[in-house]
Amino acid sequence: MSTRRQRSAGGVAYPDIKGTLHERTVQALGDQTLRTNLETAASSWAAGQEVMRRDHGMDEMRARAREIRRRNIRDLPALLGEMQANVRKAGGQVVRAADGAEACRYITGLAQARGVTVVAKSKSMATEEIRLNEALEASGIEVVETDLGEWILQLAHQRPSHIIAPAVHLNRGQVAEIFRREAGTDDVPDDREGLVAHARVRLRETFAQAGMGISGVNIGVASTGTVCIVENEGNARLVTSQPRIHVAVMGMERVVADWDDAAHILQILPMAAISQDAANYVNLITGPRREGESDGPEEFHLVIVDGGRGALRGTEFEEVLSCIRCGACLYSCPMWRSVGGQAYGSPYSGPIGAIITPLLEGPSSPASRDLPFMSSLCGACGDACPVGIPLPDLLVRARARASSPATRKSAVAFRAWSLLLRRGLTYRVGVVGWRLFVRVRGTDGWVTRLPGGGAGWTRVRDMPARWPPRR
C-alpha cells in the first residue's frame, strides 16, 4: 500500500484525477461545447497540414527528421555530456536530475537562496510533468504562467488539454469569463483581440516583478550548449531576458548533435505543431549574459530531467524518445478530438501520452494503465508524426505491457479464445454456436442485448443477427 502511494505521488499522471478513464471519456462526450471547440481546433490543424504538405514539402522532410532523432537518441549519453560541457563553458550551470522531485528540489532551493518571490514561467510540458508549480507554491513562491493559454488554465485551475495549445478546449466566451473573475471586474472585452490585449497588460506586471524566469526547452544543441525555445507570443523571450535568473528545464531526450540537426528540427516542428513554416520567435540561448551586455539574466541554469527516460533506451519503446512534443498526434487522433486531453488525466495526452505516461509511471499504475487501450489503432497518429514514431505499433506494445484487473481478466478470456481458435474443429463448433446464439437472441434481424463481454457492444449499438443486415 505504502509503495503504491509513493509511486503515484512521484508519477507523471495527475494525482487528483477523478473516476476511471472510461468514466472521464463518457463525461467529456456529454459536453457539447467541449466537442465543438475540439472539432474546430482539430479541423483547422488538419487544413493547415494540407498546406504544409502541398506548399512546404513536409512529407519529404519526415524521413530526415526521423533519421536525425534516431541518431540523437542512439548517441544520447555523449550528446548530453557535450551539451553539459558547453553550457558550463558559456558560464551556465547544469544539473542532472534523476527524477522530478530532484529537479523541483534544486529549483525551489535556488529560488529560496536568491530570495525570489515571483517566478514568471513560459510554457513547458517538462515542468508540468514534474509538477514544478506545486513545489514552488508549497515553498511560498508565487508562480505565474505567462503563455496565454497556460495563464488561462492557471486562472481556471485546469490542466492543459493539448501539448501546444493548452486551452484549446475553451472558447472565447469561456476565456472572457475566466478573465473577469481574475480581474474582479466585468470590464473585460469579449473579442479575441481585446482578450489578448488584456492578458498582455496584466502579465507585464509579472515580468516587472519576477526574480526568476523558468522556461522549457524544445531542443538543446550539444555542439554549442545552446537551448532552443520556440514560441509565438514573445513571452518566452521576456521570461528568458527580464528576470535576473533563467532556469531552463529540459527532458533529457531533447538534445540534438549540431546546428545541421537543429535547423531541420526547428523547421519541421512548427509545421507539425501549428501548421506554419516558422514559429514567430525562436530563442537560442547560450549561457547567461556576457560581460558588457546590459540585459539578459545574470545566472543561467539548465536542469536536465531523466524521470524514467534513460531506462527506455535500448528497449522496444526507444523510439518514443524521438518525440519533439509537437502535438500533431493529438490533433490527428479521433479519441483526442472527441474527449480532449484533460480526460487522459496526465500532462501528456493523445497517442504519445497514452504510450509514455504508463512507461514513465510503471505498467500497473492505476492512473495510466488503461491509457494504451483508448485507441482504435486507426493509425492517423503514425501518419501525422513528423519524426516517424510508429505510434500504433507502440500502442500495441504498451498494451502487452499493461497490468491491471482488466488485463488479467482479458488474459483469461484470450487463453480460452486461443484454445478454441488454434484448431479448425473447435473453431467451427464455436462459430456455429455463436451463429445459433445470435439467431435465437435476435429479433427482426438485430440483437439488442448481449451478455458478458458483449455487453459493451450492445450498450451503445445493435448487432446484426444476419448479414446483409436488415434496415
Place this chain on the structure above:
Amino acid sequence: MRVLLMRTCLSDAVGPSVWKSTRRVLQRAGVQVRVPRGQTCCAQPAWTAGHPARAREVARHALTVFAGPDEVVVPSGSCAGMVVHGYPDLFRGEPEEEAALDLARRTVEFTQFLARHDLDPGTVAAGTVTIHDSCHMLRVLDEAAAPRQALARAGCEVREMEHTDRCCGFGGVFSLAFPELSASLGEEKARDAVESGAREVVSCDLGCLMHITGVAHRQGIPLRARHIAEVLDR
C-alpha cells in the same frame, strides 16, 4: 491463376455471404479459388488486446493452413494488414519468422488483388454508393484506390463522403472497452455516409460495417451497408 481464400473469422461468424461473394467474384474473373479447410482467425484480436503469446498460438495455425506458394486473398483490409504488417513483428526472433515473412509477402487484400492482376469480374452493379475507407486499408496497406477502381469498373457511381480518412471508431477490442467513444465516432461516420447522398455505404472491412450499421440501427439513421465483395457479386 490459383489463390487461397482467407475467409476471416468475422465473415464466418457474422456474414458468410462476404466470403462466398468474394469466392464467386474471383471465380468469375477466372481465378481458381481454394478455401483451405481448418482455417480460423488471423489472431489480430489477441495481438491488439495485448496478448502476443496467445496471438502467436493462433497465428501459427494460420501459417500452417496457408502454407504453399499461392497468393492468399483476404476480403478484409484489417486481417490482410495483420498478416502483412503484424506477422513480421509478432514472429520476430521466433522459429516461424521465415514462414511468417513468406505469408506476409503472399497475402493480399481482395480489391488490391483485383487491381494487381487487372481482373474484371464483369459485374453489372449500377447504383450509387459511398465508400468507407477502413483505417487498416488506408494506413496499414496504404490503399485507397483499389476499391474505388473496382467499383468504377462495375459501373457504380461513388459519392465520396466528408472526412473519408477518419476512423469509424470500431477498433476491435476498443469498441468493447470504450463503447460510448466508439459509438460516438460511429455515429459521425454514419451521418457523413448518409449525407453523401448515396444509398449504401460500402467498405472492404466487415468489422467497420457491423459497427457503423449497428450504431445507425440503434440511432434510427437510415443506412444500408454492404461489403464490397457483395456489391461486386451482383
Place this chain on the structure above:
Amino acid sequence: MAATPVSDHLLDALVASLTRRTATSQVVDDADAGRATARWMADAGVARAVLPRDPVIARIDLGAALRREGIEVIDWPTSLGRREVLGLEGPEAVCGVTVPALAVAERGTLVLEASPGHGRGLDVTSRHHVAILPAERIVETLAEALARTFATGGPVPSAVSLVSGPSRSSDIEKISTLGAHGAVSEHVVIVR
C-alpha cells in the same frame, strides 16, 4: 562592411515572405534610409524609439532623422528602469529598433544577436518593432543562417532570436491574434 552585390532574387523573396508573416517592409537606398525610417515611424504614431548601438544606425544617422520628426530617441543600453522598458511607465507608442545580423529570405525570419550594443528584448518589450536590414545580409535558408551564426568555430552569441513576424497567439479558438506579448507590428527597412 564590404559591399557585395545584392541578389534581386533574395530581396524579392524576403519581401514576399515578410508579407506572408504580416510584417511590412520597404527597400531604400543607403542615403535615404534614416529619413524613410523616421517618416514611417511618424506615420505609425511612434512617440519614442529605442536605438541599439550599431554602426548601421550611426551610418544612416537615424537618431537625427527621428528627432527631426519629433520622436524621442533613447539609446541602448539605457538607464530607463525595468517598468519603463516594459512599457508599464512612459509613453505607450514605443518602437524598438533592431539591426538583424542576417535575414532568411525563404521564410521572412530576422536573426537578432545579443551584444553589448543590442538588447535581448527590444523587439518584444516595445509596441512596434522596426528592423534596419542591410540588404547584403539576406541569405536563402534557415540552415544557412544558423550555420553562419553558430557553426563558426568561435564563441557563439549569448542570445540569438529568430523573429518571423509580429507577436501572435492562437491560444483562443486556434485563430491567430496579433500582439500577444511582443510587438503588434513589425516593419523591415531593407537598406541597399
